Amino acid sequence: MRHDSRLSRMLHVLIHMDRHEGAATSETIAAMLNTNPVVVRRTMAGLREKGYVRSEKGHGGGWRLGRPLSEMTLLDIYEAVGEPAVFAVGPACDQPSCLVEQAVNAALSDAFEEAEKLLLTRFGKVTLADIARDFDARMARHPALAAHAGTGWHS
Amino acid sequence: MRHDSRLSRMLHVLIHMDRHEGAATSETIAAMLNTNPVVVRRTMAGLREKGYVRSEKGHGGGWRLGRPLSEMTLLDIYEAVGEPAVFAVGPACDQPSCLVEQAVNAALSDAFEEAEKLLLTRFGKVTLADIARDFDARMARHPALAAHAGTGWHS
DNA sequence: GAGTCTTGAAACAACATAAGTTACATGATG
DNA sequence: CATCATGTAACTTATGTTGTTTCAAGACTC
Numbered sequence: 001m002r003h004d005s006r007l008s009r010m011l012h013v014l015i016h017m018d019r020h021e022g023a024a025t026s027e028t029i030a031a032m033l034n035t036n037p038v039v040v041r042r043t044m045a046g047l048r049e050k051g052y053v054r055s056e057k058g059h060g061g062g063w064r065l066g067r068p069l070s071e072m073t074l075l076d077i078y079e080a081v082g083e084p085a086v087f088a089v090g091p092a093c094d095q096p097s098c099l100v101e102q103a104v105n106a107a108l109s110d111a112f113e114e115a116e117k118l119l120l121t122r123f124g125k126v127t128l129a130d131i132a133r134d135f136d137a138r139m140a141r142h143p144a145l146a147a148h149a150g151t152g153w154h155s
Numbered sequence: 156m157r158h159d160s161r162l163s164r165m166l167h168v169l170i171h172m173d174r175h176e177g178a179a180t181s182e183t184i185a186a187m188l189n190t191n192p193v194v195v196r197r198t199m200a201g202l203r204e205k206g207y208v209r210s211e212k213g214h215g216g217g218w219r220l221g222r223p224l225s226e227m228t229l230l231d232i233y234e235a236v237g238e239p240a241v242f243a244v245g246p247a248c249d250q251p252s253c254l255v256e257q258a259v260n261a262a263l264s265d266a267f268e269e270a271e272k273l274l275l276t277r278f279g280k281v282t283l284a285d286i287a288r289d290f291d292a293r294m295a296r297h298p299a300l301a302a303h304a305g306t307g308w309h310s
Numbered sequence: 311g312a313g314t315c316t317t318g319a320a321a322c323a324a325c326a327t328a329a330g331t332t333a334c335a336t337g338a339t340g
Numbered sequence: 341c342a343t344c345a346t347g348t349a350a351c352t353t354a355t356g357t358t359g360t361t362t363c364a365a366g367a368c369t370c
Contacts, residue, residue, distance in 0.1 A: 003245030004328065011259040012247070025345065033247070036330050041346065058338025061345045074262065078244075084328095088243040089233075090158030092167070092188070099297065103290040104166045107229065107281055115274035122266045135258040142254065159357070180316070191359050196317065213367025216316045239357095 003088070006043050006081040007074075009033055013044075014052070014077070015132050018069050023062030046080045069132055074123035086116050161198050161236040162229075164188055168199075169207070169232070170287050173224050178217030201235045224287055229278035241271050 013029055026037035026044075033040065044063060047053045051066045078084075090112075091105045168184055181192035181199075188195070199218060202208045206221045233239075245267075246260045 003240065003243055005245060005247035006328085007244055008246045008256075008259055008263060011263075012253070012256050015255050015259070023345095027345085037346090038331070038348090039329065041348085042329095045347080055346060056338075057336075057344080057346045059340065059344055061338070063346095074266070085158075085243045088159055088240045089162055090160060091163045092160035098167070099293045100170050100290050101163075101167050103286050103293055104163055104170070106289060107286045108163060108166075111229070111274055111277045111281070114277065115270045118273055119266055119270035122269065126262055126266070131258050131262045134261060135255050138254045138258055161357090178316095182316090192317095193319090193360070194358065196319085197358095200318080210317060211367080212316045212318090212365080214315055214369065216367070218317095 004084045006084065007078050009035075010043060010047060010077050010081055011074070011128065011131065014047075014065065014072065014128055015069065015135060017053070017063065017065050018128075018132060023056060023060060023064050025062040029063065043081060046082055047077070050076065050080045052076065052080060069128035072128045074126045075120055077128075078120070078123055086119060087112055159239045161239065162233050164190075165198060165202060165232050165236055166229070166283065166286065169202075169220065169227065169283055170224065170290060172208070172218065172220050173283075173287060178211060178215060178219050180217040184218065198236060201237055202232070205231070205235045207231065207235060224283035227283045229281045229283075230275055232283075233275070233278055241274060242267055
């Protein structure tokens with residue numbers, strides 16, 4: 001099943017924005033993500049509501065961080081993009097009348113809830129500043145790399 | 156994102172088959188799952204390859220268990236239905252050239268792999284006999300319930 | 311052996327959803 | 341006021357599970 005890449009994309013953008021002077025327009029961000037400006041606005045809207053980014057219209061407008069990366073966790077961004085379903089596997093029916101199906105759902109739910117809890121707990125412990133630090137380390141090892149060529153973004 | 160319900164459905168079927176005399180046809184099973192006989196054959200084919208069920212053609216043919224429920228785990232069935240992707244959330248790009256994206260993917264992968272490992276480890280510890288026992292307990296508490304009415308299956 | 315019941319499998323349609331696109335309104339800058 | 345940028349609604353596309361049709365082939369009954 002195809003996955004939801006909104007979380008991944010927003011993390012990518014936020015870290016670039018931290019290293020970027022001035023506001024970034026939806027068009028610039030879209031070029032970086034190989035997508036469309038409207039998709040960027042749509043997804044960033046969730047982050048704006050929570051205060052992780054701000055947007056401004058008009059000349060010199062665009063998107064800016066609303067707080068430092070050290071004050072955003074993976075969990076925050078996951079929630080801001082709409083808390084998409086974590087799992088691609090699930091029950092055939094949510095309120096089954098069949099007792100066998102109820103027992104099956106109970107067994108699966110137990111396992112899935114435990115795994116989800118672990119995942120989200122871990123998400124809550126990782127800040128975007130942590131990821132940015134990892135990026136710095138990668139940059140130090142591969143100083144020649146410069147992706148997003150011509151888009152105004154450093155890699 | 157829409158769930159893959161094959162695992163859930165197959166667990167449901169296998170437990171019913173255990174309580175069912177004789178072979179069950181794809182059509183009967185399909186009626187129970189509110190689906191199509193061809194979908195049943197398609198999904199059960201994976202279980203047959205691993206020996207969890209056997210199929211026979213002709214009069215009196217159909218599907219039978221290939222081994223006791225106590226010798227099948229959730230993990231076994233998960234693998235038999237094709238090990239579908241566990242997570243509905245994932246990276247935008249698998250081999251990014253951008254170092255920021257690499258750092259993001261690394262952070263997400265770490266968390267997802269840990270959660271997946273926990274989930275599958277737990278799957279490996281739960282047998283279908285365990286679920287069947289839970290069904291028995293539910294049946295004892297709700298003796299009046301009888302789903303799949305008219306399909307020849309008890310609930 | 312004819313007729314019937316069953317699985318096996320290919321090919322295609324339906325459906326759901328994330329993603330992409332178009333179009334236009336609104337607000338800010340110079 | 342012209343331009344740049346976001347805001348938003350509506351529509352299209354892409355992808356993958358599920359559903360359906362169709363026919364071949366094996367197995368049982370008579």
